[in-house]
Amino acid sequence: MSEQKYGFTTTILHNDRRKAIEQGSLHKPVHTSVAFGYQDARQLASVFQGKEPGFRYGRQGNPTVSALEDKISKMEDGVGTICFATGMGAIGALFQGLLRAGDHIVSSSFLFGNTNSLWQTVSSQGVAVDFVDATDVANVAAALRPDTRMVFVETIANPRTQVADLARIGQLCRERGILYVVDNTMTTPYLFRPKAVGAGLVVNSLTKSIAGHGIALGGALTDTGLFDWSAYPHIAANFRKQPPAAQGLAQLRAKALRDFGAALGPEAAHHIAVGAETLALRMERTSANALALARMLEADERVAAVHYPGLASHPQNGIVTSLFRTGGSLMSFELVDSIDPFDYLNRLKLGIPASNLGDTRTLVIPVAHTIFFEMGAERRASMGIAESLIRVSVGIEDTEDLLADFRQALDA
Numbered sequence: 392m393s394e395q396k397y398g399f400t401t402t403i404l405h406n407d408r409r410k411a412i413e414q415g416s417l418h419k420p421v422h423t424s425v426a427f428g429y430q431d432a433r434q435l436a437s438v439f440q441g442k443e444p445g446f447r448y449g450r451q452g453n454p455t456v457s458a459l460e461d462k463i464s465k466m467e468d469g470v471g472t473i474c475f476a477t478g479m480g481a482i483g484a485l486f487q488g489l490l491r492a493g494d495h496i497v498s499s500s501f502l503f504g505n506t507n508s509l510w511q512t513v514s515s516q517g518v519a520v521d522f523v524d525a526t527d528v529a530n531v532a533a534a535l536r537p538d539t540r541m542v543f544v545e546t547i548a549n550p551r552t553q554v555a556d557l558a559r560i561g562q563l564c565r566e567r568g569i570l571y572v573v574d575n576t577m578t579t580p581y582l583f584r585p586k587a588v589g590a591g592l593v594v595n596s597l598t599k600s601i602a603g604h605g606i607a608l609g610g611a612l613t614d615t616g617l618f619d620w621s622a623y624p625h626i627a628a629n630f631r632k633q634p635p636a637a638q639g640l641a642q643l644r645a646k647a648l649r650d651f652g653a654a655l656g657p658e659a660a661h662h663i664a665v666g667a668e669t670l671a672l673r674m675e676r677t678s679a680n681a682l683a684l685a686r687m688l689e690a691d692e693r694v695a696a697v698h699y700p701g702l703a704s705h706p707q708n709g710i711v712t713s714l715f716r717t718g719g720s721l722m723s724f725e726l727v728d729s730i731d732p733f734d735y736l737n738r739l740k741l742g743i744p745a746s747n748l749g750d751t752r753t754l755v756i757p758v759a760h761t762i763f764f765e766m767g768a769e770r771r772a773s774m775g776i777a778e779s780l781i782r783v784s785v786g787i788e789d790t791e792d793l794l795a796d797f798r799q800a801l802d803a
């Protein structure tokens with residue numbers, strides 16, 4: 392196929408065919424081999440020395456995974472992508488590959504629970520972390536120090552749906568030459584490309600909406616090409632030999648993926664690639680369902696609060712309408728005190744109590760008692776998480792069925 396510019400879905404569907412695939416296979420085959428043999432031992436040596444492309448050992452690269460990395464790069468309009476076994480593997484790689492004791496990072500305080508926990512670990516290992524309310528760039532600016540290496544935010548925070556001041560933080564990082572890392576999991580590259588606001592690295596948990604089916608774990612780091620790695624102090628001499636644009640991912644692939652070993656398996660990569668073909672279709676449907684459900688709940692006096700970025704009442708709805716294609720598929724809400732949230736969840740017939748999101752099925756979870764239980768009430772309160780908060784990852788069910796289910800559980 393030529394390098395013609397196609398739309399989002401066409402690009403994903405046909406990307407594998409840009410390179411020859413065995414027997415005209417329409418899907419990149421699942422290559423399970425861990426080792427890759429060469430006819431000429433000199434060629435093996437030159438692959439190891441990075442003088443020619445090729446695969447060495449399954450932990451550092453695999454043809455099936457590489458085809459997925461190519462697709463994610465296309466989705467994010469990036470220059471390169473590294474896949475990991477999980478989204479947390481990708482976020483952990485930032486620490487392992489790029490940070491040193493004595494560094495400082497600024498992170499949004501509205502975070503996925505395990506990322507919050509990871510930053511606690513990082514703080515105990517010599518990297519200082521400042522948590523700020525990233526819905527206002529002024530808080531990020533006030534936290535910056537001369538040794539700040541990275542600003543980390545999520546697009547739409549899980550579960551309270553705060554939206555970071557994405558464009559202004561990007562501008563600030565550009566002015567200060569600081570690496571801007573955006574976790575795009577909740578928006579996906581279909582709703583929003585963090586490159587548009589100056590992100591240098593983009594995180595995606597592939598487990599969630601990109602795969603969409605909930606049958607495989609995976610994560611990715613994409614380099615958008617915007618960050619100047621020649622100015623980053625911790626690139627080892629070995630990786631300085633690469634062109635500046637390639638230095639960040641070269642070091643991440645060796646120091647984080649290879650040395651820590653959170654490699655994505657080829658079977659999971661295959662499942663994720665198949666799921667990703669319908670990302671745009673699913674996001675349109677789940678977003679429409681989420682907006683309809685959010686509007687219904689907001690209008691009901693038995694519901695005390697609804698947090699959905701696509702609602703006009705959401706504090707950052709202006710950013711959502713200017714930067715994102717839709718408000719996404721994640722919402723959370725609080726019932727009035729007289730309704731027990733557990734009883735409510737037990738009355739749902741379609742919403743399934745489960746801890747995942749971005750699935751084709753609607754999943755519900757009582758946040759404070761499960762995914763955000765470990766961090767304690769004080770930290771939850773600082774994240775705006777009420778003890779009765781219910782998170783909903785809206786699926787692709789028929790809209791009327793979904794609304795009827797959430798309504799009957801209120802009526803009962």
Ligand SMILES: *Cc1c(COP(=O)(O)O)cnc(C)c1O
Pocket residue numbers: 477478479480503506545549574576577596597598599608609610
């Ligand atoms: C789920 C999630 C992650 C972690 O991804 P896993 O694939 O579960 O490791 C990171 N960030 C956000 C915003 C998430 O929702």
